[in-house]
Amino acid sequence: MPESPAAAPESYSYLGPAGTFTEAALAQVPQAVGKTWRPVTNVGQALDDVIEGRSVAAMIAIENTVEGGVSASQDALATIPGLRIVGEYLVNVNFVLVARPGTALADVRVVSAHPVAYAQTHLWMDATLPDHEHLPATSNVAAAAGLFTSDLADAAIAPPTITQHHDVVVLAENIGDNPNAQTRFVLVSRVAELPAPTGSDKTSIIAELPDDTAGRLLEMLEQFATRGVNMSLLASRPIGDELGRYRFVIDLDGHVRDERVADALLGLKRFSPNVIFLGSYPRADRRAITVTERYDNDAFIDARDWLRGILSGEPE
Structure with missing residues (x-):
């Protein structure tokens, strides 16, 4: 008889196999230490694990400094109900070009790489191997592992730690186009009690415009600007x-x-036909959020008390 989700061991899903940047992000989660880690092949599988109870949470990439938002993750969060972001984690990103032993850089014609990794190295690739072809892979580690199961690719773009997992030779190091590249990951769980504010927090939402009338986007942005909320x-x-x-x-x-933030979301809810709250959670960089005095909590509380006094007939 299949084991019920409630009886399953506490586990965390991530884009595998072992050695990916996603695994490095999961390693930053204290509550995941010593638990079961479930490698999956895509974001949808990771989030399905959470929804169906196979995992308590999933680590997914959401944004990187070169390509911006990770569309697969953003679309999944927009269409799968019942999920919350409970934390974010930053991983410095660098890449190496690897191949099977005996392969030289001059031999490389086809390069296997995850599309995001390829986008972050394409300038180096175009300059060094101008005639190469790109073979997409499901992950950076899978690209390297595939060198030993298929001869479709001559080399692979992978993390520097790949030599700890596979018997590959490094043809080139530091091939990332941006030496300061980072990928932002989020830990996603089922809807649960909100964590308490820390003073260094982020709130993620998804919203739609009511129609395509001129100025609608500006109206949406004004919900935040007029309340001192930075995006x-x-x-x-x-x-x-x-x-x-x-x-x-x-x-x-x-x-x-x-x-x-609460007041801005109330205004947004009145404006937008569909608002999805994805969560409030501590920032990865722990940078304190500062606002001017007219936008701090006391200013909003004082304004409400002032109006309450008017409505109740209290003398000013």
């Missing part, structure tokens, strides 16, 4: 039902329990 991410993704219809993935500085 650290604003990305558009097609809704998919017809051309010209987009949803917006937004990260806000602050926690939903912060008065300014």
Whole structure:
């Protein structure tokens, strides 16, 4: 008889196999230490594990410094209900070009790589191997592992730690186009109690415009600007039902329990036909969020007390 999700051992899903940058992000999660880690082949599988109870949480890439938002993750979060982001983690990203023993750089014609990794190395690839072809892989580690199961690719783009997992030779190091590249990962779990504000928080949401009337995007952005809420991410993704219809993935500085953020979300809910709250969680960089005095919690509380006094007939 299959084991029920409640009886399954506590596990965490991540884009595998072992050695990926996603695994490196999961290694930063204290509560995952000593638990079962489930490698999967794509974001959808990782989130399905969470929804169906096979894992308590999944680590997925959400944004990187070169390509911006990871569309597969953003679209999955927009369409799979019942999920919450409970934490974010940053991983410095660098790559090496590897091959089977006996292969020289001059022999390389086809390179296997995860599309995101390829995008972060394409300038080096174009300059060094101008005639190469790209063979997409499901992960950076899978690209290297595939060298031993198929002869379709001559080399692979992989993390520097790949030599700890596979018997490959390194043809070139530091091939990333941006030496400061980072990937931002989020830990996604089922809907649960919100973590308490820390003073260094981020709130993630997805929202749609009510129609395509001129100025609608500005109206949406004003919900945040007039309340002193900074956006650290604003990305558009097609809704998919017809051309010209987009949803917006937004990260806000602050926690939903912060008065300014809560008030902005109330305004957004009145404006937007569909708002998805993805979570409030501690920032990976632990940078404190500062606001001017007119946007701090006391200012919003004082304004509400002032109005309450007017409505109750209290003398000013």
